[in-house]
Amino acid sequence: MSIAAGDIVRVVAKMTDVNGSEIQNVYFFKNQGDATVSDGDFLTAIETRMSSAYGKIEDQMPSTLDPLEIEVDKVQFVSGKLDTIGSVGTVDWTTWSGGASAAEGLPQGNAAVVNFPTGVSGVVGRKYFGPLVEATQNNGELDNGALADLALMAAELLVDVLAGTELFENVIMSTKQAAPVQILGTVIRTVLGYQRRRKAGRGI
Numbered sequence: 001m002s003i004a005a006g007d008i009v010r011v012v013a014k015m016t017d018v019n020g021s022e023i024q025n026v027y028f029f030k031n032q033g034d035a036t037v038s039d040g041d042f043l044t045a046i047e048t049r050m051s052s053a054y055g056k057i058e059d060q061m062p063s064t065l066d067p068l069e070i071e072v073d074k075v076q077f078v079s080g081k082l083d084t085i086g087s088v089g090t091v092d093w094t095t096w097s098g099g100a101s102a103a104e105g106l107p108q109g110n111a112a113v114v115n116f117p118t119g120v121s122g123v124v125g126r127k128y129f130g131p132l133v134e135a136t137q138n139n140g141e142l143d144n145g146a147l148a149d150l151a152l153m154a155a156e157l158l159v160d161v162l163a164g165t166e167l168f169e170n171v172i173m174s175t176k177q178a179a180p181v182q183i184l185g186t187v188i189r190t191v192l193g194y195q196r197r198r199k200a201g202r203g204i
Contacts, residue, residue, distance in 0.1 A: 001074065001086045003037045003163075006030070008171070008180055009088055012071040013050050015098070017131055018064035018105065025127060027157070028075070028173045030180050033166030039072075043091040045163035046070060049156070051096035056153040057129065060112075060136045060146045061099030069093050080178045103133035106192075112142060113193035114154045118172055118181045125172040125183060128195040129153070140192050147188055154186035 003009060008030045015023040029046070031037060047070055054067075072088035112132060116125030129150065136146040160167040171180040 001039060001088060003031050003039070003042055003074065003088065005034045005036070005166075008075055008173070009042065009168075010073050010075045010084070010173075011046055011050075013054070013093070014068040014071065015093075016066050016068050017108070018062065019108070021108070022068065023065075023131075025129070028171050028180065029161060029168040030171050031166055032160070032169050035164070035166055037164040037166050037168075039088045041164040042168070043070070043072060043089050045161050045168075046072065047091050047093060047095055049159075049161050050093070053153050053156040054096050056156060057112075057146075057149045058096075058098065058100040060101065060132050060149055062101055062103065062105040062131060062133050063099050064105065065099035065131060067093035067096045067098050075173070077173075077178045080175070082173055082175065099131075099133075101133045101135070103135045105131045105133055106137070109194050110192050111195050112136075112146065112150055113189040113191075114150060115187040115189065116154075116158075116172060116183045116185070117187060118174075118184055120174065120177060120181050123172060123174045123176055123181050128193060130195075132192075137192055141190055142188075142192065147190065150188045151186070154188065158183055158186065 111130035
């Protein structure tokens with residue numbers, strides 16, 4: 001399966017923590033060009049981009065956090081609901097070595113929160129990044145070093161990904177609009193958040 005002009009893909013970046021629990025961060029990218037991109041070209045490009053982006057915050061993450069794989073599927077809205085229409089593929093995440101801090105990690109579920117505002121009222125993307133180490137925060141507030149690294153990571157995630165000859169834009173898949181919505185920027189929350197697990201083995 002190739003990725004045609006206007007197609008949207010869901011990218012799931014998977015990691016494992018010290019307990020062997022799987023952590024997933026989900027992104028959506030839209031092919032903005034007018035040419036088709038091969039599955040292999042996109043998988044190579046997105047692994048490179050995820051490794052570069054997560055590398056910006058690796059010093060804030062425990063060394064027990066390990067990259068696993070990146071899974072990509074084509075998606076679209078069908079009758080107002082997001083539907084998976086086919087697999088692009090899965091690539092072993094080998095170009096990033098994972099967390100780099102020897103410090104102890106925060107309790108499971110604690111995470112940095114980054115918002116991705118859009119121009120549509122009520123549509124705001126939100127990502128939880130972690131696990132982080134205890135040294136990143138003081139009384140629940142992230143320190144300046146962690147905030148700076150998160151800002152670098154978030155900014156890189158918004159840079160279009162070049163795969164083959166085409167650029168892919170990071171978008172929000174809005175169920176309110178039943179359509180992809182352009183991200184306008186990033187807001188790094190200074191206070192730690194907590195990501196509740198919706199399913200065993202998911203989240204942080």
